[in-house]
Amino acid sequence: MDVGLGLWTLRSTAADPAGHAGLYAGLVEDARIAEALGFHSLWLAEHHFWYDGWCPAPLVAAASVLAATTTLRVGTAVHLLPLYDPARALAEVEWLHTMSGGRFEHGVGIGYRPAEYDGYGHSRRVRGARMDAALEHFADSPAPIWVGGMAGPALARAARFGRNLLLPSTLRRDQLEAAIAEAVAQVAVMKYTWVGEPGDAVDTQTRFTQEYTGAWFPLHGRPGFESPDLLAAQTRRTIETGIFGPEAVLAGTLDELEALGADLVIVHLAGDGRREDRHEQMERIARAVAA
């Protein structure tokens, strides 16, 4: 089982304001550290038009990271493929594959923000159809494709196209088992993680989840901050399904996920801020993986 690191979102948040040029320079530095520590992959994420500057073009950032590394694989969790013209997207993926010696991992998803589709001129109702059409177009893409999601249509889509599955963070064990049972190819599992004293780790994750989910995630159609009970429930679920504690807890969970059938675990660190913390986390995770 491989272990990768994520997600590099390149955000400037209320909790940790940052300059974006510095974040992108930091991304390359982080990638070189991840490579030196022996991680399988580094994963980027995508969103659009948001206050925190969340990276809207992860394939461009991936190009930078791939050029600066030699063995590290670089993936998207996930590229919002249905937004784009499939022919152009395929040309971009083919280029990343060629220039990197085959190190690009193409995670794709339909997203969940209607405003992103609206910006690009699409109805949110056609997300699934556009994804299906794009995957047809990508039938001979040279890069491995990971279909992201956990809902029925996503699992069915991955199976129908014979593609790998990329399962999001915050799934319970029974949900993981059910999804892995339906997989026809490889399975990647994302897990929110913070290594340290359990109290500190939970606090770090909670701070991240409150801002991300509160401002961003539509809980029953309204941002989390407008639904405090739902936000609290989502935060609890994030903590319960994540890995927050000493290295031994992470090592044990990685063993469990391997036994469940995961081919790849993407260790999902909360937030982009506090570079020093991030590098320390990467070292601690590498030790847990080696254990």
Place this chain on the structure above:
Amino acid sequence: MLDAPAGEAPLPALTRQAVALEARGLLAWLEATPRTGPPLLTAAALAPATRHLRFLIRVDADEHPLAVAEAAVVADNCTNGRIALVADPGEHADALRAALTGHPFRHDGPRWTIPANRPENDGAQPRIAVTPPSAQLSLPVRTGLVPVDLDEPDALVERLRDGELAVIRLPDTDLPGRLAAIDELARRVAPRLVHPLPPGLEDYWRSALD
């Protein structure tokens, strides 16, 4: 104009040329070709090996302006502020400029309606902002720049002098040939493009080079 020789791994060849251009104070023009890839991705890929090289990116007029603008601001952050776009004049350039302010905007034109404001897209706003901000204060969008073929130096100087920016297509040769052409441009053409050299220096320049 950056291009990769046929039959070679593209990125190392592009990187060697980019480093040579940077050393000589020239700019790099990138457009989509099978060997150079989507130009904003290529510019981002050349970012780690360069520090000062500026990239002129020829934009495809058929690509959605948001996709271009977003890739441009990300590439601009990857390069710490070294991206400029070259677009067709008209609606596409207008939409790009509006998007690249980084402020909320909308564009209603013959080809593009941004954002679409479809009623079923809950939560969609009448205006959107491209984020993150570019590293530069204002990411340039130029129009009207067209590459010319490499010619004999005096003829090139004649054609390009007093123009704004010159874009020269390197010969379609192997890597050493391209690097030699970059050197030739830096030595024989670039110094004379802004205005004629002082009396005597033109002759000295030729004799020093020959």
